[in-house]
Amino acid sequence: MQAGRIYLDNCVTTCPAPEVLTEMQPYWEKKFWFPGTFISTGESTNSLINKAQNTIAETLEASAQEIHFTSGGTLANNIAIKGLANAYKQQGKHIIVSVVDYPDLLTNAAYLEKNGFEVTYLSADSEGFISLEELKSAIRKDTILFMTTAVNHTVGTIQPFAEIKAILESADHKIYYHLDAGQGYGKIPLKVNELGIDTMSISAHKIHGPQGIGALYQRTGTKLAQLIHGVKRVDNLQTGGLSIALIAGFAKAVELTFRDFEANTAYLRELSNYLLNRIEKEIPYVELNGPRGEKRAPHNINVSIDFIEGEAITMMLDQKGITVATGSACASEGLKANYVLMAMGKTHIQSHGSMKFTVSRYTTKAELDETVQALAEITQELRNRSPLYLAMTKEK
Amino acid sequence: MQYSQKVLDHFMHPHNVGKMENPDAVATEGSPACGDQVTVYLKVDDKTKTITDISFLSYGCASNIATASIITDMAKGKTLEEAKKNYLAGCYGCFGWTSSR
Numbered sequence: 001m002q003a004g005r006i007y008l009d010n011c012v013t014t015c016p017a018p019e020v021l022t023e024m025q026p027y028w029e030k031k032f033w034f035p036g037t038f039i040s041t042g043e044s045t046n047s048l049i050n051k052a053q054n055t056i057a058e059t060l061e062a063s064a065q066e067i068h069f070t071s072g073g074t075l076a077n078n079i080a081i082k083g084l085a086n087a088y089k090q091q092g093k094h095i096i097v098s099v100v101d102y103p104d105l106l107t108n109a110a111y112l113e114k115n116g117f118e119v120t121y122l123s124a125d126s127e128g129f130i131s132l133e134e135l136k137s138a139i140r141k142d143t144i145l146f147m148t149t150a151v152n153h154t155v156g157t158i159q160p161f162a163e164i165k166a167i168l169e170s171a172d173h174k175i176y177y178h179l180d181a182g183q184g185y186g187k188i189p190l191k192v193n194e195l196g197i198d199t200m201s202i203s204a205h206k207i208h209g210p211q212g213i214g215a216l217y218q219r220t221g222t223k224l225a226q227l228i229h230g231v232k233r234v235d236n237l238q239t240g241g242l243s244i245a246l247i248a249g250f251a252k253a254v255e256l257t258f259r260d261f262e263a264n265t266a267y268l269r270e271l272s273n274y275l276l277n278r279i280e281k282e283i284p285y286v287e288l289n290g291p292r293g294e295k296r297a298p299h300n301i302n303v304s305i306d307f308i309e310g311e312a313i314t315m316m317l318d319q320k321g322i323t324v325a326t327g328s329a330c331a332s333e334g335l336k337a338n339y340v341l342m343a344m345g346k347t348h349i350q351s352h353g354s355m356k357f358t359v360s361r362y363t364t365k366a367e368l369d370e371t372v373q374a375l376a377e378i379t380q381e382l383r384n385r386s387p388l389y390l391a392m393t394k395e396k
Numbered sequence: 397m398q399y400s401q402k403v404l405d406h407f408m409h410p411h412n413v414g415k416m417e418n419p420d421a422v423a424t425e426g427s428p429a430c431g432d433q434v435t436v437y438l439k440v441d442d443k444t445k446t447i448t449d450i451s452f453l454s455y456g457c458a459s460n461i462a463t464a465s466i467i468t469d470m471a472k473g474k475t476l477e478e479a480k481k482n483y484l485a486g487c488y489g490c491f492g493w494t495s496s497r
Contacts, residue, residue, distance in 0.1 A: 307455065308455065309431055309432075309455060309456050309457050309460075311431075312456065312457050312460075312461060315404075315457075315458045319404070328431060328457065330456075330457035330459075330460075348428060348429040348430075348431070349429075352431045384413075385410065385414075385453055385454050385461065386453060386454065386455045387424065387435040387453040387454070387455055388428060388433065388455045389455075390453060
């Protein structure tokens with residue numbers, strides 16, 4: 001991270017933990033070998049991979065052989081979603097997803113839709129929870145797959161897992177269940193049997209691990225049609241020659257995150273609550289997007305700041321050395337308002353003025369103090385330039 | 397997209413920003429739904445039809461604010477025709493000026 005910079009965009013990526021960098025170093029320099037049998041170099045790498053699988057599996061209450069390494073969450077999502085759809089298409093070609101899900105899920109759904117599958121898109125309520133009533137009524141005889149995002153990437157909403165599981169299990173046939181846990185893993189407890197999931201994607205760089213490595217959980221007995229064809233180096237899914245150093249770093253990051261999971265997540269929630277309280281107290285005309293309290297992931301605060309536009313706020317904070325994210329259309333590739341916020345029924349102004357702050361265990365209250373002070377000054381400055389703010393003050 | 401230093405300077409420290417008291421003309425273009433809205437105020441010399449003062453308010457992104465700052469600088473001191481043709485219309489489309497007189 002750039003020295004002196006306050007980084008509050010931890011839902012996108014996190015800084016690697018120093019222990020992770022130390023852990024990886026020998027594997028870049030000396031122990032770079034691919035797995036293999038008979039010879040000591042390959043066997044040593046086998047052991048490392050097995051150990052890393054175990055480390056991750058324990059956190060999910062899964063088995064080591066159910067963990068497959070991938071180049072990241074997106075590859076894991078692709079292998080799972082296309083793999084499940086194609087493996088079970090003889091039983092049906094209907095898939096259910098929601099309009100607020102992570103782009104990996106929505107783009108895969110769109111791809112499958114173009115290739116002969118039917119997709120039902122569930123709506124979401126004003127806090128980003130998917131409609132359980134719609135889920136119930138969407139299930140058909142030919143429904144083979146339901147997928148959702150454990151923690152919403154924009155507003156931090158934790159989906160109602162117990163209710164989802166009960167609905168899926170009440171169907172008179174098996175519906176496979178894929179969970180994107182990119183934002184959820186390491187932030188909320190995720191136990192595979194409790195969730196009732198068949199596949200799940202996770203990513204190392206969201207939990208202070210290295211970029212370029214993730215994992216796919218695949219329940220024993222669940223089939224995945226092969227997506228990638230190539231040499232089997234590290235994984236049966238033929239994901240190619242994944243970096244052993246990155247796997248070692250991922251395992252270390254998992255170990256650090258889960259070593260004191262309760263305290264870690266409590267600290268994240270304390271930081272988020274502190275930030276939200278200060279923003280709400282010190283900046284008028286601000287509205288929280290997403291749920292308040294325990295139904296929200298502990299690291300996410302998303303607020304709409306009225307009368308001003310998020311890209312301008314983000315740019316000004318950046319000039320002051322503070323990195324945050326916005327749902328403004330001007331900051332998006334397609335120049336469109338944030339689709340999650342719009343699906344939640346927010347207005348264009350609320351979406352364009354939305355600011356997302358995501359904390360990490362390295363964030364300090366002093367950094368949040370500095371951020372709120374800067375945000376309050378910037379908000380006032382931009383409101384002084386805003387015709388919408390002027391119109392509001394005239395009306396009052 | 398990387399903004400140039402000039403754009404950044406105009407965004408961080410815009411010129412001619414603020415509501416004008418008793419303007420000769422005022423126009424608002426854009427829409428909050430699109431994420432951009434600008435109001436421009438003018439004072440115009442009756443005889444010479446020259447813009448003697450100009451200011452703006454902006455709801456919008458950095459480039460919106462910087463553009464308003466730059467074009468208002470450029471339009472100041474020009475005749476209405478010159479400004480409309482060369483600066484204001486070019487940047488924001490055809491303004492429907494509303495005289496407050």
